[in-house]
Amino acid sequence: MADTRPNVLFVLTDQERYDCSVPESLDGSGSESPTGGGAAPAVEGVLAPPVETQAMDRLSRQGTRFEHAVTPISICSSARASLLTGQFPHGHGMLNNCHEDDAILPNLSPDIPTFSEALADAGYDLTYTGKWHVGRDATPEEYGFSYLGGSDKHHDDIDEAFREYRRERGTPVEEVDLEEKIYTGEDPRDSSEGTFVAAKSSIDVEDTRAWFIAERTIEALEAHAEGSRASDLESDSADAAGEDRRPFFHRADFYGPHHPYVVPEPYASMYDPDEIEPPESYAETFDGKPRVHENYLAYRGVEGFDWELWSEALAKYWGFVTLIDEQFGRILATLENLELAEETVVVHASDHGDFAGAHRQFNKGPLMYDDTYRIPLQVRWPGVTEPASVVREPVHLHDLAPTFLEIGDVEIPESFDARSLVPLLEGNGGDESDDRGSGQNEWPESTFSQYHGDEFGLYSQRMVRTKRHKYVYNGPDVDELYDLAADPAELQNLIDHPEYADVRRTMRDRLIAWMVETDDPNRGWVPEALRQAD
Template identity: 75%
Template sequence: MADTHVRPNVLFVLTDQERYDVSAPDGPPVKTDAMDALSSDGMRFTRAFTPISICSSARASLLTGQFPHGHGMLNNCHEADAIRANLPSDVPTFSELLAENGYDCTYTGKWHVGRDRTPEEYGFSYLGGSDTHHDDIDEAFEEYRRERGVPLGSVDLEEVLYTGDDPRDDDGTFVAAKTSIDVEATRAWFLAERTIEAIEAHADDGGEFDGVDGDGPFFHRADFYGPHHPYVVPEPYASMYDPSEIESPASYAETFDGKPRVHENYLAYRGVADFDWELWAEAVAKYWGFVTLIDDQLGRILEALEEHGLADETVVVHASDHGDFVGGHRQFNKGPLMYDDTYRIPLQVRWPGVVDPGSVCEHPVHLHDLAPTFLELADVAAPETFDARSLVPLLEGDEDGHGRDGSGRDDGDWPDSVFAQYHGDEFGLYSQRMVRTARYKYVYNGPDVDELYDLEADSGELQNLIDHPDYERVRREMRKRLIEWMDETADPNRGWVPDVLLRASRDGG
């Protein structure tokens, strides 16, 4: 157990649609000094995954410690086809429990877990920074921009890229651009500034912020609106990475042979069917620049912790709600394609005095495992509704991963696989389930062909081995694992999907 006599502060930085590889040591040449520092000073997780690759659903899972089928937010809440417009008020969240147990909880930036219910209804004091697309909670950033003489919507953009037949025509989806504003006028800078002001107030160092009383411990959540598209960045980030020097990933060789039909359909749906690598490299360069812009803001936040004497008593966590294709498998954004591009996420944790600096955890973990983790750090029991495990045993260096579930019960050794799902987005409902081990990934696609990948032989997930005779044993084992996950998590589809899978196995499928 964590030291119950000293409850640490927690600074949680969540990015939006950040790929795992951009901050990985063996990833592309993206400058991520602050994230690298968290890894060198703390623990880096190599196999962290989102339970679902869509914003509202993943963020609701993070709050509730449940898989999406548990909390019911199956797709994005702002869309016309939203299954639920808000997270139900009777579902327990880690933030409410922290607030009830003495934590001063503050929040800046993206929310996207409801149209009407905001962080204020879940134990947080909201300090501003929302945008009007996903959330319309406050006007703080809009006022900030007006004061700087660059109102929102008034700035000319260069190097603009859109989806569709003409990549320079704004009839398509806005992908990327260079903006003429200075760094201090970006939303990323503003969110970091608000977070720094909150740190000052939490430190009782003369800072003032409504909802912050300076009494510890605190939990602050900083949610950046990026590197989600549109990848709009100012100099020096706009030209930091040369598109001509960016190599295409292995998955760019995608042919869609043997894949579910929806994969190729998504090229046209997203408007990128005619994108060549030259266009994708342009988008990737801006995406990388966006990552570095946010990383620099994280660096400013970490410096503030040091300056105010809070670094040694604050657990710092960086993660993302899910990843981004950015040309991987020739795709844009995300969707019913359960590749690592969008399901594998970065996760770094610095816990001074507890986590060994430079440690690496290879145990598979879920994003929503952070919910019981935050509660255990605070010496607060997680509710029975949580379907996640606290990461504290892993952070404390338990090599066997002998962990506790969300309620603190001894739950045996750490699982050797992760479970994920997808329920569709504006393209239409499309039920999927996925189980992934260190080597294999199996995807159940209800209305189409299933998928099986040997990640050791095919890291780009290009060859679907679902019908390969040499993988019959693997196919059976992975289907069995999926059934076990569905049973363990009370997945409503367990009423009929297991029968389908077992019958397919008996029939040689």
């Protein structure tokens, strides 16, 4: 009997800001118009920048967009491990990036259940292209996927597929001319020091890793349509025609728009730096903020960056987003051409965001602003999601783990500390509760995120966020409280404001509830410290 469960196409971008793909077709109330057109006013505090994201916008028009999705942690390996396991970082143990010398864990424990292994065991055919970054040694192959190429030598060195592709095209990865280069440090044009931030590449679009990952994804979709198995795709032998088709799960992980923001034409000059205005948060004074915020400017090497330099880098970042979006468009077109669109759930998300000059910061770090913690999340499920619908309930990136399993009619492991988004996708989210929510018809009013430090050392933080407020616990320094409606740029820390005393208490209670419910290892002493703080 034919397996009628839907296919899943999951496209994950790397360090994409939420506001890059806020659709332009919005009315003054923040609701979306399926017809498009018009300017982009603020959406719950977000002013959409003029970034061309036609594929992502199309996904929002045809499906559901989540307005308050956050990552459980704003660092690559940790967030991706959470996505696989449905657990917060303190649960799966990958607290920082696996490729650095200071990695707490070099690989995700094989004993922790993952959604991918559960789908594979339940008969799904799983394929994977692009970035991995969940282990130095362990690869997608060990978690139920067949890996089809596209790895990056810095974070993952899984195969030679992309490098061989470039050699065959006559444009070896190591021999590319770059222009308009920007580096951190005292001299932003000096490549001998600092971190590589942005540049214009001399290669063709077809030479980019984004193109290659899309191309391998298209090949995978074509093979799935023909009835080939993942093992056949991996060995380049697609002669499995006639076998009963299994539903597929394909994951395409783009290396971008993570820095360095290196793009070829036309993307390198698509956005004019002279026409890019500073975000409101660029007025950051660091007054009343944890000391590490201002110190991080020097640590990241951007203390001397002015807006002229930031706008040049941001223009490349936006160009990178558009480059990836157009590759996503190629993938969506392939689904249509193969007549797979109606039987395939399409999901787009990002592991976390990017400062890209907001708060005058670079990359990410111990700063729990929406620039890096709020993420894009869009889902198109034909016959289930209502076109141009918006979900305003707060959700987590790793809520996708149980969501994928429920879509595939697979039992969700008890180890998952996440909730399936299927009720929200069906429009049956129900009433919100006062804390995390405990009933089938309830949904939490808040999300919970954390940070444990990366390159510069451990730095424990916890964050609870509602649609209106955000509270950040900073053990070694002052805590933070923001009114996201009155101050969407998060410039004014209200932690000691007398008029926000009740909000502070409520948000601390929410944080304590999350820590207790998720068995946070700091729950033994932080709750009492917070209770005594008022």
